[in-house]
Amino acid sequence: MLKTLLKAIVFFIVLVSTVSLHAQKTVALNETSKEHFFVNKEIVCLEDPSNKLTINEIKSSNYANKFIANKDYYPKNYNRSSAYWYRVKVTFTKDLGHSAIIEFFDQITDHIEAYLPNENGDYVKSLAGADLNFSDRSFHHKNFEFLINNVKKGEYYYYFRVKSKDKVNVIIVFRTVERFIGYALSEYIMFGFFYGMIVIFSFHNLLMFLAVKRRQYLFYILYILSVGLYEMATDGVAFQYLWPNHPIWNEYAYGVSLFFLSSFGLIFTKELLHVKIKAPTINIIINVLLVIRLLFFLTCLFYNNDWFKYKYLEFIPLSLCFFTGIYIWWKKKYGPARFFVLGYFFLFTGFIIKIVHILGWSRLFIGNVVGYYSLSFGFLLEMVFLSFAIGDQVRILKRKKENARKQIIKQMQVNAELKDNINKDLEIKVEERTKEVQQKSKELLQKNVTIEHQNEELLSKNTLLEQQAEEISRMNILLEKDNINLKTNIEKVTDARVNATELDxxxxxxxxxxxxxxxxxxxxxxxxxxxxxxxxxxxxxxxxxxxxxxxxxxxxxxxxxxxxxxxxxxxxxxxxxxxxxxxxxxxxxxxxxxxxxxxxxxxxxxxxxxxxxxxxxxxxxxxxxxxxxxxxxxxxxxxx
Incomplete structure (x- = not known):
């Protein structure tokens, strides 16, 4: 009786396991399948709080029924201290006849273990993730790729273990190698175009800065370079080309670049729109925000770099720049601000679309590609319109200089006419004055003759006075000697009186x-x-x-x-x-x-x-x- 009961229990467990296995949606692929994104119930997941489960335990019947269906469009690691196991079920209706890969998109994922079955039915382990040196990846690409070892006809389970300190979207994609190469080349061409635009804008504004020495060009260069560094850090391109053997820098790169991006963005706004003069209150608010942003950055850098993940806080400086542009354009009627507002409108729109994409809603409205690259498009359009704003400001300054030059030329003409009139008056006065001088010269000549006669008389009298002065000087010397003797005698007499008689x-x-x-x-x-x-x-x-x-x-x-x-x-x-x-x-x-x-x-x-x-x-x-x-x-x- 007991044996019969045990057999019934085992049969029930197997039946439940089988039902659980068949509850996962199977993805059918054939030779025409170039690409497939695993979403919704095509992925099941299992949280491992202990971080100790192995592939042998995961694929055993004891854990087969513990996987739960994905409740999101793309799975996420809600508990960042746990490891997550993901399983997808694939059926190849025919032999593919070409190589294929499994790709993970989120570049900030720290650690990924892929367990893919080979022709013998054994699972082969492959590693990838942002914690590994770039050279350790199977494919030298910004995303994480794993080569599928068996593309023969049949049904297969693929297991993936994901562990990350940051919350990530687990986007699992099947691609043929041919499709991957075409997609990767197109993406890198787009990156080349984007970063090339940054280099061109930077070089152009550097030449403008060297030419006119206006600080706004320098701050604009620093701003767009910060944009480039942030985009490279978030795309994984920076890890690939700048610090491939230092994965620890991935934890700081986007936080540091965001700090410089927002700081130089605010400073550039102040310089371009002359906020200190046109809106002193907003200028104070910007300065306070710069100080707060610096303190937050230092806190993240030296106290808890996990706070760098609060990237949504950049919405505050972005909104302040946008509002400042609108205010100065609308209230102060400053022309270049209209291009500034238009540029920040596109950046603001790209920022919102990026948030919608991160929340997984972009596929319902605009598609994943536009959602993923929306912020990059926003930055690109913003750079274009900010350049228009700088150009418009230069045009206004040029027009003011031209008007000033015309005023100077006009004033010079007036000055020349005044000079001619004054010269004519001076010539007449000089002629009159010359006649007067000549007349007075004749009178002076006559007076000089008289003065010469008087000088001769004075010279003779001076000779007599000198003789008398010499005689007086000789007499003074004799008197001085007498005075000295007299003084000495008085002192002697006084001493004698003091010592000889009683004095009052x-x-x-x-x-x-x-x-x-x-x-x-x-x-x-x-x-x-x-x-x-x-x-x-x-x-x-x-x-x-x-x-x-x-x-x-x-x-x-x-x-x-x-x-x-x-x-x-x-x-x-x-x-x-x-x-x-x-x-x-x-x-x-x-x-x-x-x-x-x-x-x-x-x-x-x-x-x-x-x-x-x-x-x-x-x-x-x-x-x-x-x-x-x-x-x-x-x-x-x-x-x-």
Whole structure:
């Protein structure tokens, strides 16, 4: 009973598997079939979240019923962390008699494994994808191709394993080799035409830039070169010709080229349409968008390059350029903007058609070919009309220059007429002036004769004056000598009076009238035997901040002229302090503080304090002062 039940279960599983196998739509091909796109139920798929399933497991009966029918027109890898297995079923009604291939279109697919049956029924593995070096491909073509090993009559299952970091359209196409060669040649001819146009436009605008030195040509060159790089990156041509052995650059190429495309597009818009002058608010918006675009680009480049896939964000700068052109054309009536708007209209249309194509709707309206190449057509038409815009701007500038040249010629004619009239007036005035000059010349000649006679008289008088000046000079020399002697005698007399008799303050002030005179006296008295720094004993010095202070040139210590004198910490005028010492010495300390206050005009208490200090010093130096006469007061000045 149990064995019968097990047989029934196995029979049911086989029956279900068979039903599942026959649920897939079979594609019938014959010798007349040149090309076929696998779509809808012609493809079944299986998601492999573990990324570990092998071909032997996939083709076994355990997984045959796990494939599900494709729900889209073209399958997609919705979960990019998983591997996806795709199966197509083909029936050759007759032997083809020629080679054929299976082709995958989406150039950003990272890894494709194709398992195609050979004549022995075994599956042969082939590899392709954007992660492999270009030289490792079976066919050196921008798409991914696999050679069908068996084109004999019969029914075959083809398995494909697809793994990609980006979301891709799994477009599987059957083509004969003959059809592939014709299609590839036509496509590459179209690429040559497109990229040739970019080179021609770039070279033409480079010559214009070198000729007229207008920055808009340079930005236009950078813009169309960015367009070319983006198209090459998305078509796979750049990988084929520019970096075939560095597939890692495929992850950055279209993101970098899109950044330059949008940035130079915005800058070119500003330059061509004079946005800064005609629309200052829009100019600020463009500058802000440029900064935001740069920050987003740097974030994608250095933080997460997976964000490069948000290509739809380029709709924002594209729309801003389109709106700017419409505004300046419609509101500011700027002629070249009409070609700019027309060019961006075609690019805008191509961009929308490209989105429709990516969403898989283009086949319903315009066909896959137009949808696939719509953005390229849009860029091409945009370049043409932008060139018209630049040409129209040059025409306007040329017309303005021509008008300016005509105005200059007209003004030159007016200037010439004015010049002729002025010259005629000047000739008449010159004749009149010449007559006046001749008349005045005669008068001057007569005056010159008179002046010559007067000069002769002056010369004789100057001779006498020179003789008198020499006599006066000799007398001045003699007077100067007498003055010097007189001054010397006065100083001697003053010193003698100071030392011989008691002087009042006014007479004393003639010798020591102010602070500088007193400081000079103290400086000569203090350092009469030479200067030596009290800190380091250095003998070299320079002037200090206060007059007559001395600063050491070695340790920079500045010694005050009052330091180590009786006047240190003095709070009364220095000349009065000198006079107080002088009085105390002459009276041998017997003069009262009241008398000192009367003579000096200083408070009695202050005079008493200073008198006490001086009297103490006189007592200490009594022996030194003995027999020195009236000049002994000077010896009280320095501290021992």
């Amino acid at each position: 303050f006014d007479e004393f002030s003639l010798k020591y009238p102010d602070r500088d005179t007193c400081y000079k006296f103290l400086s000569e008295l203090k350092w009469e035997n030479g200067y030596a720094c009290i800190k380091c004993a250095n003998t070299s010095y320079c002037n200090g901040k206060v007059p007559f202070n001395r600063r050491c040139t070695k340790c920079a210590y500045e010694e005050s002229v009052l330091h180590q004198t009786i006047f240190e910490n003095n709070r009364i005028p220095i000349n009065k302090a000198f006079y107080l010492v002088y009085l105390m010495y002459n009276h041998k300390g017997a003069i009262s503080s009241h008398k000192l206050s009367e003579k000096l005009g200083i408070r009695q208490s202050t005079c008493w304090t200073y008198a006490s200090k001086i009297k103490k010093v006189m007592e200490e130096r009594k022996k030194d002062l003995k027999g020195v006469g009236k000049s002994g007061w000077r010896k009280l000045v320095l501290d021992k």
